[in-house]
Amino acid sequence: MRHAFGADFDVPPGYLNTASIGIPTAKAAAAVGESVSRWASGLDRPGDFDSSVAAARSAFARLVGVPVERVAAGASAAQLIGLVAAGLPDGARVLVAEGEFTSVSFPFAAHHDRGISVTEVELADIPRRAPEFDLVAVSVVQSGDGRFVDLDALRDNAGPARVLLDATQAAGWTPLSLDWADWVVVAAYKWLLAPRGAAWLALGADSPALRPGNANWYAGEDPWSTTYGLPLRLAGDARALDLSPTWFSQVGGAVAMEWLAGLDLAEVSRHCTGLANRLREGLGMPPGDSAIVAVDAPDAVSKLTAAGVACSARAGRARLSFHLYNTDQDVDLALNALRW
DSSP, rough: OEEETTTEOOOOOTTTTTTTTOOOHHHHHHHHHHHHHHHTTTTTOGGGGHHHHHHHHHHHHHTTTTTGGEEEESSHHHHHHHHHHSSSOTOOEEEEETTTHHHHHHHTTTTGTTOOOOEEEEEEGHHHHHHGEEEEEEEEOTTTTTEEEEEHHHHHHHHHHHEEEEEETTTBOOOOTTEEESEEEEEESTTTTTSSSSSEHHHHHOOOOOOOOOOOOBBBGGGGGOOSSSSSBBBBSGGGGOOOOOOHHHHHHHHHHHHHTSOOOHHHHHHHHHHHHHHHHTTTTTOOOOEEEEEEEHHHHHHHHHTTOOEEETTTTEEEEOOTTOOOHHHHHHHHHHHH
């Protein structure tokens, strides 16, 4: 058991794979376990999960810096991005980063039959090229190698282009203030340390209205009085875009994210990037500003795996990711493995 930032984690040495799956706090894991036990005993009713849904939504709003009434809850990043893609007019031009995570680019590419075009450019060119397009869709931190998009330049230079940010690889380990973007999406199961099956979409103050493509009873102004019959009566805020919640994901998300939202994320970021930079230094790499390190070395993944280091293979490289529960011991394990 490790203790970090006031919480306990049952995380094994060498776990450097948060960019794929985050490890919950012991408290969040216990909350999910207790909820499953209640389900197995028939002790819960659907409305019993509403408090977790509300708490997770509120914590997400604080983590990305938006008012809670502008947050919709869904199941995955691609599902929520799909609402934005469906709302684009025929012939819209979309700009993405070269090698972008496909949950960001595919929802738009799937509308090719409507004349929607998706153009890939180098990440560093995104802010400069943004005014040429109708929409920019880009990850705040690239999944493959941990690079940041220049958010300040994108905010200042986007011009008429709408901006969608996927903060899945950023929210939870670095401070974010993204209320200027038109849409911000985050999936729960990585750095937010929640179970897979929950995601959130923050709407900008002036972003175009989205059609509730998944309209359902839970998106109603009062979900418990909109379970049957017409007329359509959806919530008057972002909740009109909600999916009916995945209960256990929301239970874990509420506990994990309320805790994360109460931390000094600048301190968390210093911890994570400090460990990542110690690894970079040990491998002769220049320092960076990311908690994700991509190692381009022969047999890196197999060497790390053999040494008991959990990592990922991404874009032909080994991807290692450091969160708040990691320590120097994890860095040493990775360095010893890669120096064979």
